[in-house]
Amino acid sequence: MTKNICCKPHLLFAAIVALAVGACQKKGETKTETETTPKKDSTEHFPKSIAEPLVTDIYTADPSAHVFDNKIYIYPSHDIEAGIPENDNGDHFDMRDYHILSMDSVGGPVTDHGVALDIKNIPWAGRQLWAPDAAFSKGTYYLYFPVKDKEDVFHIGVATSKSPAGPFTAQPKPIAGSYSIDPAVFQDTDGKSYMYFGGIWGGQLQRWITGKYDTLGKEPEGDVPAIGPRMARLSKDMLKFDEPVKEIKVIDKDGKPLLAKDHDRRFFEASWMHKYNGKYYFSYSTGDTHFIAYGIGDSPYGPFTYQGVILKPVIGWTNHHSIVEYKGQWYLFFHDSILSKGKTHLRSVKVTRLQYRPDGTIETINAYREE
Structure with missing residues (x-):
C-alpha cells in the first residue's frame, strides 16, 4: 500500500482526505434525519479553492448546467445528513x-428556486434520488433522474x-x-437527443453486464475491457428510448478498449x-481514482479516444461535473466537500473556467491553489 501511494499522488491525496473525514467523525458529531446547514468556519484545514460554493445554506452536488432563456440553470443533487454509515454501496x-x-452571470447572485421534485411525489420510487440532468424541447423542460425502485x-x-x-411532475413509471x-x-x-448513463459499484452497472439484472454481477478485473457507459437515442417526445441501449467504448490511442x-x-x-x-467530447469520473477524464470522438456513439484529465481529484471521494458554454466562455461545474470538512456525502457545487488548447484538447484543472 505504501508503494502505491508513493507512486500515485492522487492516492495520497485521497488518503489525506479520508484521514480528515475520519478525524471529523471521531469528534462525536451528532447526525440527524434533517439536512445539515453548512458552517462558515468549516474550511480552515483544507487547501484554498479556486472557486467558492454557489450556495452555502444547503449542500449540493453532481451539477448539470444548462443555458435556458439566456440564464445558467444548474440541476444538482441535494445532499443531506441522513445518519447512514458510509459504505461502497453509497447508502449514505x-x-x-x-x-x-x-x-x-458566472460570479453573480445565485437563486435557489426551492424544491423542484420530491421523492414522495415519484410513484415508483423507493430511495436515493441521485445525480439528475435536464433538457428542453418544444416548450417543455425535462428533468431526468435516477432513483431506486421499491x-x-x-x-x-x-x-x-x-x-x-x-x-x-414525474411520469408514473421509469x-x-x-x-x-x-x-x-x-x-x-x-x-x-441522446442519453448517456451508468455507474459501477453503488450505481449497479456491473449488475447489468448481460443486459439483465444480476444481483451477483461484479466489476471485471485485470486484462479484460472495462465496463463501458450506456447510451440510447431519445424519442421525439423525450420520454422514452427510441432504440435499444448500447454500450459505448472509451479507447486508447491504439484503438484498444481501456482495460x-x-x-x-x-x-x-x-x-x-x-x-x-x-467533435464529441465524452467526459466522466474514474471513481476510485477520483479524476474527471475525457475522450474525443467523431460520433455521439463513439468510440471516444482517451485524451487525459480535465479535473484532478477534489476534497471528498466523489468527482462529478458538467461542461457548458455561456456568453462565449466555457465553464466546468464541479463539487467538493471542503464546506462540510471533508464529508464525502455533503458537497458543494462550484464553477471555474475551462480552456481548450489549439489542438482541441482541454487544459487540466486543479481545483486548489498551489501554495
Missing part, C-alpha cells in the same frame, strides 16, 4: 429531493415542467429499458457529453 447518499439553481434497483425516470426551475444512474442528456445540432485494471482511465460514473468544433 440518501438524497430525497432536488433544488434547482440559476444565475444571470425493489432497491436503480432506474431512470423523467419529470416535466413548463419552467426550467420547476416544479416538475423509462423502459433504463437502469443504473447518472443520466446525461445531449442534444445535438441536428435535433436528435478493467486501468483505474486511472476507465469509466466509473458521471457521464457528460458536449460538442466543440464539430
